[in-house]
Amino acid sequence: MLGSILSNILLVLGCSFLAAGLKFSESSFQATAAQTSASLMTLACITLVIPAAFHSTRENGADSDMHELLIISRGTSIILLGIYVAYLYFQLKSHSNLFEATPQRNQHGEIIEEDKEDPRMSTVAAGIALLGVTVVTAFCADYLVASIEETAERYHIPKIFIGVILLPLVGNAAEHVTAVWMAHKGKMEITITIAVGSSIQIAVFVVPLLVIVGWITGHDLSLFFANFETITLFASVLLVNLLLQDGKSNYMEGLMLVGLYIVIALAFWVS
Known part of the structure; x- marks a missing residue:
């Protein structure tokens, strides 16, 4: 989960800004919508920091405060699910106008006309194709996860690096390519929806939802992450927030995001 979030908000968004920067000197998008999404991502990050901070301030061991962590995690999970439903209503219904595409302009300030594309698949066909691809991806992901142990031992790759860096890259490859391609075509709203929206x-x-399902099925799942993972996520979300707040992007901002992702990958490799 952590690896998917990091790859989306750093690598995918960074590569998208780079791709857009190759064609446009500066790309624009709806700042309010992007900042709302980034703020919600920050809220989710804070809810992960709180259990880690609670655990670090306790004098007892991890086993003794597990009950308190579960109470915090389950209550927080219920609140987050409610907020996510409200966010969907905000995005799709009440403030859908904020997520409409912003016209891109060239170096002379002239609006660049977008190529209109007619749909080539019906809703039913697209739904069936999406379902089929999801099933195939699920089987591939299961096989991929099962081979982690052997791969780590054979090629001397740290397991945490495989889980946080490699698996998200492989599992979300199609999504990553789509985000970068949309950015290159100047459709930054779609790119941000894919990158930041997937992280949200x-x-x-x-x-x-995993915490709630674990609660129902008798598995003690919590929102507690190790301090290193929590700090890494918080720093990443902070940088994304700073870059999205002006509603504009360029290739330099993309380099910053990709650079931070490489630094994090290096840290997980040696950890």
């Missing part, structure tokens, strides 16, 4: 989906929906 994982942090505000998938992770809390």
Whole structure:
């Protein structure tokens, strides 16, 4: 989960800014919508920091405060799921106009006309194709996860590096390519929706849902992450927030995001 979030907000968004920077000197997008998404990502990050901070301030061991961590995690998960539902309503219904595409301009300030594309698949066909690809991806992911142990031993790759860096890259490859391609075509709203929106989906929906499902099935899952992972996520979200707040992007901002991702990957390699 952590690796997927990091790859989306750093690598995918960074490569997208780079791709857009190769064609446009500066790309624009809806600052309000982007900042709302980034702020929600920050909220999710803070909810992961709180359990880690709670654990670090306790004098007892991890086993003794596990009950308190579970109470905090389960209550937080319920709140996050409610916020995610409200965010969907905000994005798709009440403030959908904020997520409409911003016209791109060339160096002379003239609006660049977008190429209109007619749909080539019906809704039913697209749904069936998406379902089929999801099933195939699930089997591939299961096989990939099962081979981690052997791969780590054979090639002397740290398991945490495989889990946080390599698996998210392989699992989300199609999504990554789509985000970069949309950025190169000047459709930054779609790019940010894919990159930041996917991270929000994982942090505000998938992770809390896993905690709730674990609660129902009798598995003690919490939102507690190790200090290093928590600090890494917080620093990444902070940088993304700073870069999105002006509603503009360029290739230099893309380099910053990709550079931070490489530094984090290096840290996980030696950890």
